Amino acid sequence: MQLTYTADELMQDHPDLQPHVILDQRVHGGFDAAGAYQPPRALIRERALDAWTEALQARGGEVFPASSSLLDGQRVVNVEQQRVLLRNGLGRWFWDQLTVTGKIEARGRLLADVQFPELQPVIVDDISEMAIGHLGTGLLVAHGLDEGGQPDAGIGGHDVMWFLARDLAFGEDAYPDAEPPENIARPEAGTRYMPELPPEIEGLISLLANLLIIEFRAELGFAESQAILRSPDVFVDRRDEAELAAEIIERIRTDELIHVRSLCVYLGELQSVTFRTLDGGTVSGRELFGRFWDGMVQWATVDQPALNVERIRPAVEDYIATHPDAERVRSEFEAAAG
Numbered sequence: 001m002q003l004t005y006t007a008d009e010l011m012q013d014h015p016d017l018q019p020h021v022i023l024d025q026r027v028h029g030g031f032d033a034a035g036a037y038q039p040p041r042a043l044i045r046e047r048a049l050d051a052w053t054e055a056l057q058a059r060g061g062e063v064f065p066a067s068s069s070l071l072d073g074q075r076v077v078n079v080e081q082q083r084v085l086l087r088n089g090l091g092r093w094f095w096d097q098l099t100v101t102g103k104i105e106a107r108g109r110l111l112a113d114v115q116f117p118e119l120q121p122v123i124v125d126d127i128s129e130m131a132i133g134h135l136g137t138g139l140l141v142a143h144g145l146d147e148g149g150q151p152d153a154g155i156g157g158h159d160v161m162w163f164l165a166r167d168l169a170f171g172e173d174a175y176p177d178a179e180p181p182e183n184i185a186r187p188e189a190g191t192r193y194m195p196e197l198p199p200e201i202e203g204l205i206s207l208l209a210n211l212l213i214i215e216f217r218a219e220l221g222f223a224e225s226q227a228i229l230r231s232p233d234v235f236v237d238r239r240d241e242a243e244l245a246a247e248i249i250e251r252i253r254t255d256e257l258i259h260v261r262s263l264c265v266y267l268g269e270l271q272s273v274t275f276r277t278l279d280g281g282t283v284s285g286r287e288l289f290g291r292f293w294d295g296m297v298q299w300a301t302v303d304q305p306a307l308n309v310e311r312i313r314p315a316v317e318d319y320i321a322t323h324p325d326a327e328r329v330r331s332e333f334e335a336a337a338g
Contacts, residue, residue, distance in 0.1 A: 001051050003129035010045050010138030014038040021249065022164045027156040028149060029251060039255040041142045046258065052131040052265055061272035064264040066212065076215050076305075076312040079227045079337040085320075086234040088329045093319060094228060095170055096178035101221065102162030103180050109157070110147020117200045124274040124282060131262065133268045135204075139262065146255050158252050165225075165245035169235055193292040196277035205270060209293060213300050215256060241267040308331045 002230055029038035065182025077085075077093065085093050116136055120127055127133035149157030156164075165228040167174075226246045228234065235242035244331055271286045316333075325331045 001054065002046070002048075003051055003055055005044060005048050005134060007138035007141070008061060010048065010134065010142055011041050012043040012045075014043045018329075020111045020251075022161070022244075023167065025160060026154055027161050027164070028146070029255065035256060037251050039251075039258060041145060044259060045139075045262075047144060049131070049258070049261055049265055052269070055129065056265065056268055056272060059272060060312070062268055063261075064267035064271065066214070066264065076308050077316060078336070078338060079224050080195065080338065081333050082224075082228050083137040083231055083234055083331045084329065084336050086228070088323060088325075088332075090319060090323060091170060092175045093316065095166060095175040097221075098162055098166035098169075098225065099178040100180040101218075101225075102166070103178075105147050105157070106159035107148075107164060108146075109144050109159075109226060112144025112148065116140060116204055117198075119201065119204070122197060122201050122276050124271075127269070127273065130269045132273075133264045143259055143262070146259065158255065161248050161252055165229075165248045168248070169229055169238060171238070174265055194288050196281070196283060197275060197278065197288070198278065204293065205289070208263055208266050208270075209289070209296060210258065212267065213258075213296055215260045215263065217300065219253070219256065219260070222249050222256075225249055277285055318337040 013030070013090070017032060020027050020029045020031065021036075030038055030040075034040055082094050085091070118136060119132055119324065133189040145157060147158050149155055149160055192202065194205070197205075226249050229242045229249070232239070267289065271284075271289050273285045274282050274286065275285060275288060277283055291314065317330070320326055320330050320333060
């Protein structure tokens with residue numbers, strides 16, 4: 001069973017794919033002879049994940065047991081409320097959501113641009129045959145390119161795919177541009193939970209855990225966006241375009257499955273190894289990881305949703321107030337809260 005891979009191997013696409021082009025824009029991935037969508041850089045990456053998972057389990061470890069169900073719960077503006085807004089000509093809210101999603105995806109390009117520290121010097125176990133031993137030799141670069149594309153080559157990633165889905169549904173330049181929040185991290189970002197490790201190593205481990213939470217939150221949002229786009233009572237004059245937009249999001253979700261799977265393997269491996277501490281001792285990865293995971297889940301499922309309600313509710317009420325029949329729309333919106 002092959003457990004070590006070169007960066008070139010981990011970047012390989014499936015062969016002989018038909019290019020993926022939307023609105024004359026080349027984006028990543030492609031279509032095989034049967035017309036099935038194939039994610040970018042997945043030919044060897046998926047095989048490698050199979051092998052690393054099998055090896056982890058053979059050592060008595062397990063892939064990190066988490067799923068997007070962690071973040072289940074009421075959305076501030078749910079699917080039916082989005083439909084109410086769209087049916088009443090208040091499309092900017094959904095336009096902004098699609099735009100912001102694309103811009104947040106673009107931030108993921110940093111994974112391909114930043115030099116991350118090597119983990120081996122601080123881990124007792126040999127990680128050369130683990131996924132975490134390949135983070136700096138292809139895996140994080142592949143993840144970053146998936147999110148932010150290859151602009152120099154004219155190939156869009158998830159960022160561009162979201163903008164194309166938006167433009168298909170609404171038409172280009174239907175509303176002004178929108179910007180995401182400056183910071184979507186926990187307020188206590190920077191707090192040391194692993195002071196016995198070098199800060200750059202703690203930073204890398206924390207980044208991987210945060211990325212998994214972000215992927216889970218994104219998965220729920222992606223499914224809701226598809227449900228809205230596939231609703232027959234909205235985008236009635238652009239139904240074919242809206243259906244294609246929903247299919248583009250499905251291709252993004254196919255790509256993201258590799259990201260979630262990868263991150264769960266990384267975190268499972270990190271829990272299975274022993275770390276060297278700055279004072280010359282050792283500590284288990286499971287102990288280290290347990291210190292901040294529960295806090296991250298608390299933030300993502302309880303604290304952050306409450307803050308979102310405080311931030312979003314006044315803004316959506318102000319937006320509804322711009323409608324000529326605002327009281328009726330507000331009543332429909334509240335009735336759709338579920």
